Amino acid sequence: MKVDGAHYRTIWLGADGTTVQVIDQTLLPHQFVVRDWRSMADAERGIRTMIVRGAPLIGAAAAYGMALAMATDASDAMLTEAYIKLMASRPTAVNLRWALDDLRALLAPLQASRRREAAYRRAAEICDEDAEICHSIGRHGLALIRRLKPKGNRLEALTHCNAGWLATVDWGTALSPIYQAHDAGIPIHVWVDETRPRNQGASLTAWELARHGVPHTVIADNAGGHLMQHGKVDFCIVGTDRTTRRGDVCNKIGTYLKALAAHDNGVPFYVGAPSPSIDWTIADGRRDIPIEERHADEVGRITGRTASGEVVTVDVLPAGSAAANPAFDVTPARLVTALITERGVCAASEAGLLSLYPERSLAA
């Protein structure tokens, strides 16, 4: 996607063929800074501290983290160390495991001298595949959007967190259909949940939509139910960090409440679900998905820009108050109207997913 006229992905290989470059998402929307990763430790820290975030991008970053590890030491011991360290960087997005399993299966049988090149090649492929997957999700989502009847003179979407191009390598999952609808001339406006505590909606989704010229309005997280009750939302669309084989969806904390409100108000609730985000090994999301618990400071502090342009972080809690910070929740399949995958749109159910991915049938 474009930033001030220049095409960017969120992660790419530097001109020296070894350094990995990423957009530092902790500084957006106030500063646009590109960071260099020169080691596996840089990649691990970048994922853990959310310089890069969003399930598909976490997977791509882990793949490049493995390549950086192989660039310094392609031994079996380093392969294992990099796998373990990168795997522990963030627990919820299954894309991390998907990418690391893929790289390990590729690299383990190779001689050490061939691992570096193979790892960089596969990491680049994973990035290209992700961009293609997200573009296809956009195409299928656009077909679905074309069938929706707006209540007013434009379609009103609501999204939570950031599942746009910044959360992926390019295009995004939930936002890809919105970009493609906008580009096709369909009048569309997006209600953007601010998404406390880290404000991915207010800081990242709003920034992306503004860069692309998509009309949008940021709302407090608690406003969505009210807007739905008053007929101001035609559909909700979100991303997923892990989808179970029966269609439960784990996404940024607060997604579940939006799905409940959508269900109560008869508003369709769609999920952009790339196949690397599907965890075929589990069925019950509430029971089986590890929910990341992040530092309480993310709840107790907020960062913003002052009138003089200085970016500052301030405390918002009284001294001594405790804060808790579960980062994800699980929306049960029964609240999801449909999953939009790169292979098409399906019901959020085991039968629905298997209709698109028959090779995942336990009998296959």
Ligand code: MRU
């Ligand atoms: O904690 P984050 O910012 O990594 O959480 C991101 C989300 O919850 C996204 O909605 C999800 O990864 C889907 S991204 C296409």
